[in-house]
Amino acid sequence: MTVITVSVQGKTHPAIRPEPRSEHVEVAVKCPFCGALPLCVKGEGSNIVRGRDSYQNFSAVTLCCKKPVDWIKSQMDTIFGLEEDERVLNGPWKVYR
Numbered sequence: 001m002t003v004i005t006v007s008v009q010g011k012t013h014p015a016i017r018p019e020p021r022s023e024h025v026e027v028a029v030k031c032p033f034c035g036a037l038p039l040c041v042k043g044e045g046s047n048i049v050r051g052r053d054s055y056q057n058f059s060a061v062t063l064c065c066k067k068p069v070d071w072i073k074s075q076m077d078t079i080f081g082l083e084e085d086e087r088v089l090n091g092p093w094k095v096y097r
Contacts, residue, residue, distance in 0.1 A: 002077065006041055006060060007070035008032060015041075015072070024063055025072065036064040043072045054081060 004015040006027045015025035024042040031039045043058030055075040061068050078085045 003075045005073045006039075007073075008039065010070065031062055031064050032069070033062065033067050034065045036062075039069075040064065041069060041072060043074075048086075054078070054083075 002017075004017070004025055005012050006015045006025065007013075008027065008029060009032055013027045013029055015027045017025055024040050027039045027041065028037075029039050030037045040063040041060040042063055044061055045059050047057045049055055049057055055073055058072040058074070059068060060070060060072045080088070
């Protein structure tokens with residue numbers, strides 16, 4: 001399970017994906033710029049923070065008015081840790097017989 005939090009004006013809020021393959025997340029707060037509810041944000045760029053609790057950090061932009069809010073933090077379940085999973089998924093393919 002992926003744990004997603006979004007920071008809006010310095011306050012951290014839990015976020016959900018409306019659908020499993022959705023490119024944005026929803027936060028149960030009003031947009032600080034236009035008042036849209038729920039606030040829908042999309043991540044831009046990615047910064048993987050490695051450590052005991054590895055996670056990805058993104059810059060966040062609202063979908064309603066395309067203005068930046070603080071950030072999105074996504075802590076994901078991995079099999080071997082973020083670095084090893086990244087190597088396996090993006091590295092050369094090997095076929096074992």
